[in-house]
Amino acid sequence: MSTTETGSDTGARSPGADEAAEATERAETAEASSALSTAPGEEKLNVPALGVIGWARWFWRQLTSMRVALILLFLLSLGAIPGSVIPQTSVDSVKVEQFKEKHELLTPVYEKLQLFDVYTSVWFSAIYILLFISLVGCIVPRTWQFVGQLRSRPPRAPRRLDRMPAYTTWHTDADPEQVLGAARTMLKRKRFRVNAEGNAVTSEKGYLREAGNLLFHIALIVLLLAFAAGQLWKAEGNKLIIQGDGFANTLTQYDDFRSGSLFTADDLDNFGFTLKDFHARFEKTGPQKGSARDYRADISYWEGDGKEKDTTVKVNEPLRSGDAKVYLMAHGFAPVVTVKDGKGDVAFRGPVAFLQQDTNLTASGVVKVTDYRDAKGRKDQLGFQGFFVPTYAPGSGSMFSQWPELKNPVMFLTAYHGDLGLDYGAAQNVYQLDTENLKQFKKKDGSPLAQKLVPGDTMKLPDGAGSLKFEGVKEWANFQISHEVGNGWALGGAMTAIAGLAGSLFIQRRRVWVRAVRGADGRTVVEMAGLARSESAKLPEELGDLAYTLQSSAPTAPAPAPEPEAGTEAESAPEEPETASASQDGDENGDQDGDGTASQPETGESRGDTADTRSSRGERQ
Amino acid sequence: MNIAAATNENLAQISNYLIYSAMAVYALAFIGHIAEWVFGSRSKVARTAAALGRGRGAGAEASASVPEQPAVQVREGGTTTMERPKVVTRSAPGARADVPDGPGAAAGDEQGDMYGRIAISLTTLGFLFHVAGVLTRSFSVQRAPWANMYEFSTAFSMCIVGAYLLLLVLKKKVRWIGLPLITTVLLDLGLATTVLYTESDQLVPALHSYWLWIHVSLAIVCGALFYLGFVATLLYLFRDPYEAKLERGDKPGKFATSVMERLPSAASLDKFAYRINAAVFPFWTFTIVAGAIWAGDAWGRYWGWDPKEVWSFITWVAYACYLHARATVGWKGRKAATLALIAFACFLFNYYGVNIFFNGKHSYSGL
Numbered sequence: 001m002s003t004t005e006t007g008s009d010t011g012a013r014s015p016g017a018d019e020a021a022e023a024t025e026r027a028e029t030a031e032a033s034s035a036l037s038t039a040p041g042e043e044k045l046n047v048p049a050l051g052v053i054g055w056a057r058w059f060w061r062q063l064t065s066m067r068v069a070l071i072l073l074f075l076l077s078l079g080a081i082p083g084s085v086i087p088q089t090s091v092d093s094v095k096v097e098q099f100k101e102k103h104e105l106l107t108p109v110y111e112k113l114q115l116f117d118v119y120t121s122v123w124f125s126a127i128y129i130l131l132f133i134s135l136v137g138c139i140v141p142r143t144w145q146f147v148g149q150l151r152s153r154p155p156r157a158p159r160r161l162d163r164m165p166a167y168t169t170w171h172t173d174a175d176p177e178q179v180l181g182a183a184r185t186m187l188k189r190k191r192f193r194v195n196a197e198g199n200a201v202t203s204e205k206g207y208l209r210e211a212g213n214l215l216f217h218i219a220l221i222v223l224l225l226a227f228a229a230g231q232l233w234k235a236e237g238n239k240l241i242i243q244g245d246g247f248a249n250t251l252t253q254y255d256d257f258r259s260g261s262l263f264t265a266d267d268l269d270n271f272g273f274t275l276k277d278f279h280a281r282f283e284k285t286g287p288q289k290g291s292a293r294d295y296r297a298d299i300s301y302w303e304g305d306g307k308e309k310d311t312t313v314k315v316n317e318p319l320r321s322g323d324a325k326v327y328l329m330a331h332g333f334a335p336v337v338t339v340k341d342g343k344g345d346v347a348f349r350g351p352v353a354f355l356q357q358d359t360n361l362t363a364s365g366v367v368k369v370t371d372y373r374d375a376k377g378r379k380d381q382l383g384f385q386g387f388f389v390p391t392y393a394p395g396s397g398s399m400f401s402q403w404p405e406l407k408n409p410v411m412f413l414t415a416y417h418g419d420l421g422l423d424y425g426a427a428q429n430v431y432q433l434d435t436e437n438l439k440q441f442k443k444k445d446g447s448p449l450a451q452k453l454v455p456g457d458t459m460k461l462p463d464g465a466g467s468l469k470f471e472g473v474k475e476w477a478n479f480q481i482s483h484e485v486g487n488g489w490a491l492g493g494a495m496t497a498i499a500g501l502a503g504s505l506f507i508q509r510r511r512v513w514v515r516a517v518r519g520a521d522g523r524t525v526v527e528m529a530g531l532a533r534s535e536s537a538k539l540p541e542e543l544g545d546l547a548y549t550l551q552s553s554a555p556t557a558p559a560p561a562p563e564p565e566a567g568t569e570a571e572s573a574p575e576e577p578e579t580a581s582a583s584q585d586g587d588e589n590g591d592q593d594g595d596g597t598a599s600q601p602e603t604g605e606s607r608g609d610t611a612d613t614r615s616s617r618g619e620r621q
Numbered sequence: 622m623n624i625a626a627a628t629n630e631n632l633a634q635i636s637n638y639l640i641y642s643a644m645a646v647y648a649l650a651f652i653g654h655i656a657e658w659v660f661g662s663r664s665k666v667a668r669t670a671a672a673l674g675r676g677r678g679a680g681a682e683a684s685a686s687v688p689e690q691p692a693v694q695v696r697e698g699g700t701t702t703m704e705r706p707k708v709v710t711r712s713a714p715g716a717r718a719d720v721p722d723g724p725g726a727a728a729g730d731e732q733g734d735m736y737g738r739i740a741i742s743l744t745t746l747g748f749l750f751h752v753a754g755v756l757t758r759s760f761s762v763q764r765a766p767w768a769n770m771y772e773f774s775t776a777f778s779m780c781i782v783g784a785y786l787l788l789l790v791l792k793k794k795v796r797w798i799g800l801p802l803i804t805t806v807l808l809d810l811g812l813a814t815t816v817l818y819t820e821s822d823q824l825v826p827a828l829h830s831y832w833l834w835i836h837v838s839l840a841i842v843c844g845a846l847f848y849l850g851f852v853a854t855l856l857y858l859f860r861d862p863y864e865a866k867l868e869r870g871d872k873p874g875k876f877a878t879s880v881m882e883r884l885p886s887a888a889s890l891d892k893f894a895y896r897i898n899a900a901v902f903p904f905w906t907f908t909i910v911a912g913a914i915w916a917g918d919a920w921g922r923y924w925g926w927d928p929k930e931v932w933s934f935i936t937w938v939a940y941a942c943y944l945h946a947r948a949t950v951g952w953k954g955r956k957a958a959t960l961a962l963i964a965f966a967c968f969l970f971n972y973y974g975v976n977i978f979f980n981g982k983h984s985y986s987g988l
């Protein structure tokens with residue numbers, strides 16, 4: 001508070017004296033605040049002594065310095081940006097393919113830089129691994145230091161208390177020992193850790209700040225490890241299930257399956273379920289007409305004990321079993337067809353899932369029949385390809401569905417025969433027809449056979465080759481089954497981190513000193529001072545409260561006249577008028593932050609009336 | 622069913638009218654604040670220079686008040702009455718000398734002060750309309766009123782004004798923020814009602830969750846508070862060089878002096894910004910965690926680097942940078958403040974940019 005100084009002697013000081021004074025002041029403050037935190041000191045980029053060890057030590061110091069932590073944090077946020085701009089394989093591999101097709105020049109460059117896999121790239125990993133090494137290298141020594149601080153007593157009081165950020169003093173008729181004793185009791189009652197030495201009491205409070213900070217950083221490490229474990233052991237697959245069908249959680253049952261590098265099939269939880277029914281509700285009116293409002297799948301499931309239980313899976317409410325969760329992802333329709341061969345025997349019967357093409361659930365699909373004999377009894381294969389439309393509008397001339405529910409279901413099919421290509425063992429998409437070795441059935445006039453079917457209709461193949469009957473429609477649902485580990489740890493880490501943060505940011509670590517000495521006039525001079533880790537408007541307020549409490553044991557006596565005191569009290573006496581001016585400023589600051597209201601308003605108000613009406617009115621609200 | 626739909630549409634319409642009314646009242650408040658600043662400029666205050674001890678000419682007033690100080694005998698009659706002790710505060714060595722806060726936009730000018738008070742009353746009135754508008758919108762759709770960008774934006778500016786009024790009620794000195802705040806709110810509502818407007822409607826299945834209340838409302842509140850911190854930081858970045866200039870003995874321009882003198886001191890602005898940002902940071906952390914939990918339920922993974930998730934993460938790290946910078950010697954002050962600006966820019970981009978430019982799982986903007 002330089003008003004304090006400017007008021008009395010700025011004019012007399014030369015700049016050099018200023019600097020010298022500032023240097024001593026700095027030293028004193030540094031001493032008073034020693035070990036008030038465990039933050040590492042700032043080091044200059046000193047060139048190390050030669051030698052491998054020297055360099056290694058230098059490198060380690062740099063890595064664990066706050067400056068490098070800051071730079072790494074900054075790099076981490078910068079490094080995350082490309083992943084939001086460029087399509088990511090892990091998020092949407094289809095988009096990545098589209099991007100690659102469109103940008104022939106950029107693609108090789110991006111691939112080199114791993115920009116399609118930013119978050120698993122070497123460079124991104126390097127940033128966060130360095131950050132976390134830095135974090136560990138920072139946390140471990142800080143934790144030891146903190147434990148040391150908890151073990152030792154707060155350091156002794158600085159010589160000049162009036163140099164501290166918050167300071168107050170008064171005279172009293174009580175004995176110094178009495179005052180110090182009262183101060184100790186009071187501070188202890190307020191849960192300060194107290195250390196009395198000589199004519200002063202040192203006390204400290206708010207260790208939870210440091211504890212919280214350490215806890216936060218440790219929790220970050222836990223969080224990262226949990227996240228990493230989750231990536232390494234995760235597994236995820238999809239399964240499309242038609243109403244009435246079931247699923248057992250083994251690798252072979254999945255439609256597709258991805259897993260982390262450490263996952264093994266043994267990690268799969270033992271459970272299964274059957275899809276009994278499916279419900280969907282859609283917006284009936286308004287601009288978002290047709291948007292899904294609610295999806296629900298009724299299932300019955302079993303776990304290790306084999307007992308069947310009924311439950312419902314909704315979009316936000318997965319089924320949980322062990323480390324696995326079953327999510328409802330999509331739904332659609334599966335026309336039920338019966339295919340008869342040339343002899344009139346049933347070659348295939350069942351529902352066939354058609355895949356959604358648009359929001360009104362226009363769907364495309366294929367029916368593959370392998371066990372088929374033609375009119376002459378020869379072995380052949382059949383393939384049907386086409387569309388299914390849940391709500392067909394006859395007049396509209398459009399083949400697209402008008403509504404996502406079954407109102408007027410219609411199927412359009414064409415038929416092929418020949419080699420479906422299933423016998424070569426190569427994996428084949430069940431939803432597509434490979435027409436390379438297939439021949440399309442033709443009508444009499446030579447045009448391709450194509451037919452519109454409603455439930456109950458039959459499509460006759462030419463020349464007695466058989467028929468396909470559209471029996472009805474079932475619903476299907478697509479489930480994602482994901483196996484995740486470390487979720488509990490991640491959540492625990494995150495919650496701990498928040499708790500630690502709250503401690504670290506809301507609690508002030510501070511020291512309060514009380515000194516009582518007998519003055520030349522026989523009266524006791526009480527001095528109190530406070531210092532916090534960061535400048536805080538709460539501290540002067542707290543100091544005021546403490547002083548107020550202490551005054552009940554050490555009541556103020558009128559200040560002695562300034563003249564006789566000049567010798568012994570040279571330091572505190574001349575500052576009295578400034579004390580007044582400073583306290584006004586303190587009040588302003590307090591009000592600014594709004595915490596000063598408790599302790600100082602009277603001062604401010606009375607001052608406002610007498611001294612500085614204009615400005616205080618201007619400022620107050 | 623039809624009757625219910627009709628009332629809902631009526632409510633939605635009423636909500637729109639209420640938002641328009643709020644905008645009109647805010648516009649008047651804006652004019653009030655302008656008047657406050659204009660009239661305030663008549664008053665010549667230059668306490669900063671005086672406090673810095675190097676002010677030439679301008680110091681008259683402040684130094685005149687110094688001799689008055691002893692007139693208040695603090696210790697007087699302290700023998701028996703239990704008077705509260707006076708606490709002297711002083712800034713850390715090496716920091717700039719303590720500078721008093723400016724008197725606010727009206728700078729003690731009576732007329733300016735009156736207009737300022739009128740502006741605040743109008744802001745309060747506008748806020749009531751605003752709240753009513755958001756509530757009726759919520760009733761009309763029977764869900765939380767923040768499921769598309771129009772609704773985010775109206776709720777966002779509502780929280781900004783709410784936080785500001787709350788701070789005023791708590792007697793915190795935040796009146797200086799009035800003009801920039803109302804300007805932003807008007808811009809935000811203007812954008813919301815024109816570009817971002819979406820008819821009131823129901824939710825897609827993924828949004829059916831109580832996490833919508835927790836996650837999104839927290840995000841909006843955090844944003845509103847970050848915004849207050851942002852304004853303080855921005856003003857700090859103007860005020861700090863101004864003080865530095867005075868300290869060097871230079872004379873800033875007339876306009877700069879008039880505006881800057883009325884703002885709080887750089888130290889106060891900086892402290893205000895830090896407090897808010899630090900206080901919001903844990904809540905922002907929780908917002909992200911809540912979002913991750915929700916994503917775990919809705920999409921089958923708690924973290925999947927969706928653009929919105931990426932930018933929430935970037936924002937989080939940027940604010941962590943800012944907090945670290947303040948704890949790191951050599952990065953305090955303007956450098957740290959610049960980081961705070963970047964962090965808020967990330968927040969804004971996450972809020973607007975991601976919804977508009979990227980197509981992720983969070984595409985509910987209604988655009």
Ligand code: HEM
Pocket residue numbers: 037038039040063064065066069073131132134135136138139213217220504505899902938941944945947948
């Ligand atoms: C994952 C990255 C990190 C994040 C998100 C993070 C976040 C934070 C936050 C929010 C604070 C509170 C700031 C305050 O008290 O004002 C903090 C403090 C601190 N951090 Fe970190 N930190 C990270 C990494 C590190 C690393 C690598 C180091 C060590 C080199 C470190 C050292 C510290 C120290 C010493 C403090 C205490 C500062 C003080 O006492 O005021 N942090 N950190």
